Amino acid sequence: MQNLCDKILDLQHVRFAGLISDNGNLYAGGFKKNTAPMVSEKNRQMMYMRFALESSFRKDFDDSFGAFRCSTIQREKISIITINICNYILLVFTEPRIDLQTKVKEIQNIIDDDKRNFLNNLFEKNDM
Structure with a gap:
């Protein structure tokens, strides 16, 4: 999972990529090298919990609208992308x-x- 976040951090204009668990903990990822966070560690923890909570609320509408895929938020100083991956939220600033x-x-x-790479490796190991 850290590898996935690192690949996303390599993209141009990305400041942060992290996987947030359903209880709001940062599971993998972090800030791009030489990028300073805009909020304190305490506020980041609260923000992760808020994104996790919002994600759980979105599931209330899955039966009507289908599963949540992603959301984007544009703010003055930063843009935010959230994508559901399995039981995690990929959070990208x-x-x-x-x-x-x-x-x-x-x-x-x-x-x-x-x-694809994960599945290919899994099948190759099972063929041995």
């Missing part, structure tokens, strides 16, 4: 004023490649 839909596609391609 980017520089403001970028095309978020393009960035979501780039991130989704990385996720899809990681899934």
Whole structure:
């Protein structure tokens, strides 16, 4: 999972990529090298919990609208992308004023490649 976050951090304009558990803990990831967080550690913990809580609320509408895939938020100083991956929330902070839909596609391609590589490795090990 850290490897996935590292690949996303390599993308241009990405400041942070992390996997947040359903109870709001940072499971993997972090800030891009030489990137200073905009909020304190305490406030980041509260923010992770809030994103986890919001994600659990979104599941209330799965029967009506289908499963949640991703959301984007544009703020003055930062843009935020959230994507559900298994039982985790992929949280990505980017520089403001970028095309978020393009960035979501780039991130989704990385996720899809990681899934394919994982499955290929799994099948290769089982064939031995």
